[in-house]
Amino acid sequence: MAEFPKGIKNLINAFERLPGIGPKGATRLAFYLLNTPKAYVEDLASCLIKMKTEIKICKSCFSVSEQDICSICQDNRRNKAQICVVERAIDVMAIENMGDYKGVYHVLGGVINPLEHVGPDELKIDELVQRVKIMLTDEKYLNCNLEIILATNPTMEGEATALHIKKRLEGLKIKISRIGSGLPIGADLEYADQATLCRALDGRRDI
């Protein structure tokens, strides 16, 4: 069988590593770029490099940011005593697009998944516990009711992760809630429509 020149083959291999892209899709993308003006390819390459060098992880909530502390954490109008715990930064965007959540976030960086060798230590769980403990000793929050909203996806891994975090926070003087059943089992926050997401957040229950 004839083989593609190495330059194309390497690009196909690189595309195949992307989530949701199989060999056919990777080949199609490579040939699309081959036949597209050079300026576009240069622009694409520079966007990729820029993203990797300029985007930081917020030191407070671990969401994506252009600065050390993200714009949400820096915003004084946000309720810092309400922390919504999500799997990924993309979930922050989904909840932000809903428009009526006024608290802040904590991005775990995934969920506990033994099959994929992701344990609690691979996630920002220690950081969350630390964050809450520091807040509890901060007189700024003395008269606030601290609330942690566990908004991991309603999948098996998401539920297990929420339960694990709940246990880790046990005994601390805070309210812990779990997003409501508005979301279908196995759903992904990222793909939920805004009305469903609103219902899920409004319908959160104490756990």
Ligand SMILES: [Zn+2]
């Ligand atoms: Zn932040």
